Amino acid sequence: MLLKRSKRLPGVLIAVIGATVLVATLGLDSYGVSVLGSLPQGLPAFAIPWITPADLVPVLMGGFAVAVVSFADTSVLSRTYADKTGAYVDPNQEMVGLGAANLAAGFFQGFPISSSSSRTPVAEAAGAKTQLTSVVGAVAVALLLLLAPNLLQYLPNTALAAVVIAAAIGLVEIADLRRIYRIQRWEFWLSIGCCIGVVVLGAIPGIGLAILLAVIEFLWDGWRPDSAVLGRVKGINGYHDISRYPEARQIPGLVLFRWAAPLFFANAEWFHERALDAVAASPTPVRWLVITAEPVTSVDVTAADIVANLDETLQAAGIELCFAEMKDPVQDKLKRFGLFSRLGAEVFFPTIGEAVNTYLRTYPDVAVEWKNRDSTPG
Numbered sequence: 513m514l515l516k517r518s519k520r521l522p523g524v525l526i527a528v529i530g531a532t533v534l535v536a537t538l539g540l541d542s543y544g545v546s547v548l549g550s551l552p553q554g555l556p557a558f559a560i561p562w563i564t565p566a567d568l569v570p571v572l573m574g575g576f577a578v579a580v581v582s583f584a585d586t587s588v589l590s591r592t593y594a595d596k597t598g599a600y601v602d603p604n605q606e607m608v609g610l611g612a613a614n615l616a617a618g619f620f621q622g623f624p625i626s627s628s629s630s631r632t633p634v635a636e637a638a639g640a641k642t643q644l645t646s647v648v649g650a651v652a653v654a655l656l657l658l659l660a661p662n663l664l665q666y667l668p669n670t671a672l673a674a675v676v677i678a679a680a681i682g683l684v685e686i687a688d689l690r691r692i693y694r695i696q697r698w699e700f701w702l703s704i705g706c707c708i709g710v711v712v713l714g715a716i717p718g719i720g721l722a723i724l725l726a727v728i729e730f731l732w733d734g735w736r737p738d739s740a741v742l743g744r745v746k747g748i749n750g751y752h753d754i755s756r757y758p759e760a761r762q763i764p765g766l767v768l769f770r771w772a773a774p775l776f777f778a779n780a781e782w783f784h785e786r787a788l789d790a791v792a793a794s795p796t797p798v799r800w801l802v803i804t805a806e807p808v809t810s811v812d813v814t815a816a817d818i819v820a821n822l823d824e825t826l827q828a829a830g831i832e833l834c835f836a837e838m839k840d841p842v843q844d845k846l847k848r849f850g851l852f853s854r855l856g857a858e859v860f861f862p863t864i865g866e867a868v869n870t871y872l873r874t875y876p877d878v879a880v881e882w883k884n885r886d887s888t889p890g
């Protein structure tokens with residue numbers, strides 16, 4: 513720690529050498545100090561890893577566990593160092609690199625690997641600047657195996673642990689935790705819960721718990737997303753949430769209903785209920801219900817059935833169901849579901865303004881009244 517801030521002295525190397533010399537000189541290994549011991553001499557040989565059917569299940573389970581740990585480790589570490597250095601990290605390229613490395617390791621009896629949350633901070637603490645560090649480290653290990661397998665036999669494991677812990681302390685972002693706690697407390701407690709899960713249950717079960725909690729959180733957010741009825745606010749372009757702008761005016765007979773989430777099985781019924789509530793709360797008899805669907809990034813089969821049911825309910829009440837700003841990929845899904853042809857291409861509008869203008873052209877009496885109050889309806 514005393515040499516950690518020095519830019520000239522290799523503090524990590526000095527600490528390791530000093531600990532090794534101390535243990536070897538005083539014979540501390542005979543007093544119970546755990547040491548690294550001699551390394552196996554020579555490089556691993558090429559071998560095709562044949563497995564039997566009995567090995568298939570353990571290999572798949574182990575491979576899945578390694579993949580989960582690697583994904584979590586790499587994602588967190590790459591994002592952390594990208595933020596620190598201002599560099600761009602391509603997560604897909606990271607996964608391709610790890611996959612290639614693990615494929616090669618499998619043919620040389622190697623261990624599965626991921627980006628290392630211990631080795632990377634140690635390398636940074638030692639002054640590493642580029643990816644060439646890993647190449648130099650690999651060459652150094654190869655030379656040790658070939659030429660000096662006994663060189664580090666007295667290196668105490670506690671010294672290795674101390675180096676890793678001292679370097680990894682820099683990854684703990686207390687300031688970020690305080691910021692998360694201030695902005696959104698449930699995310700803070702989620703991160704604390706995941707950390708405790710890893711410490712208490714172990715790496716793989718802890719990461720599994722973190723993934724489960726993240727999925728539950730995603731479903732919870734999608735289960736009850738934001739929705740709003742939109743109106744026109746004088747002096748502000750566009751259409752806005754009438755609950756946030758009480759002075760907003762609605763076009764008579766037209767309900768602009770914004771749904772701010774993908775439509776899927778968990779929230780489809782809620783969408784149906786909220787849409788009908790918006791119609792019921794309209795101050796004038798409703799002729800059109802326009803779903804402003806720009807935030808809707810996906811629709812599943814269950815949600816498509818609910819939309820069809822909503823259309824039937826509205827048609828029975830003499831109300832036209834329309835959509836505005838729906839993305840083309842989402843429309844493509846509705847075409848595959850048969851819902852696009854059922855509703856008709858004419859009820860899908862590229863913008864909210866176009867939907868409003870079409871409504872006003874369809875009902876000239878409303879257009880006259882509205883244009884007298886607002887000279888720019890679109």
